[in-house]
Amino acid sequence: MEEIGEKCAESHTATTPDEAVAAVAIGYPVIVRAAYALGGLGSGFAQNEAQLRALCSKAFATSPQVLVEKSMKGWKEIEYEVVRDCRDNCITVCNMENFDPLGIHTGDSIVVAPSQTLDDSDYNMLRTTAINVIRHLASLASATSSMHSTLSRRNIVSSR
Numbered sequence: 001m002e003e004i005g006e007k008c009a010e011s012h013t014a015t016t017p018d019e020a021v022a023a024v025a026i027g028y029p030v031i032v033r034a035a036y037a038l039g040g041l042g043s044g045f046a047q048n049e050a051q052l053r054a055l056c057s058k059a060f061a062t063s064p065q066v067l068v069e070k071s072m073k074g075w076k077e078i079e080y081e082v083v084r085d086c087r088d089n090c091i092t093v094c095n096m097e098n099f100d101p102l103g104i105h106t107g108d109s110i111v112v113a114p115s116q117t118l119d120d121s122d123y124n125m126l127r128t129t130a131i132n133v134i135r136h137l138a139s140l141a142s143a144t145s146s147m148h149s150t151l152s153r154r155n156i157v158s159s160r
Helices: 017-026 049-062 120-136
Strands: 011-014 030-034 045-047 066-072 076-086 089-097 139-151 153-159
Touching: 011 017, 017 030, 017 049, 017 066, 030 049, 045 049, 049 066, 076 120, 089 120
Parallel strands: none
Antiparallel strands: 011 066, 030 045, 030 066, 076 089, 076 139, 139 153
């Protein structure tokens, strides 16, 4: 994403609690996500090393790896469904906004489509970002670009 000037949440993978603690050079608070786990199983927020180690003990009970990333708790969560064809034409099918602020697992959120709280400037900025991401990844057919935003900052969290 850096190649196209877009930011992602700073993150690191870890396979041991000590590696997870070392990854916190990004600063607290962090979110710990168990890899290969559905529904946010073994995931949570840590404000300090003791909380991080406690989360890791739960996460490593179900997964061989964790992702430690800078927390964006409380940010808005916005998704755009974009369709791109082989000639690089893109259309935005819809955008969606999670009703509640960012938490651990988006599957636990109520989603509203289309978004209700974005002004025109933010809507178009995030739409342009979603299209740029889909083009950069050379995704064909339908793809989702998930972003978190607060004020004028935004981070891409996933594209599929």
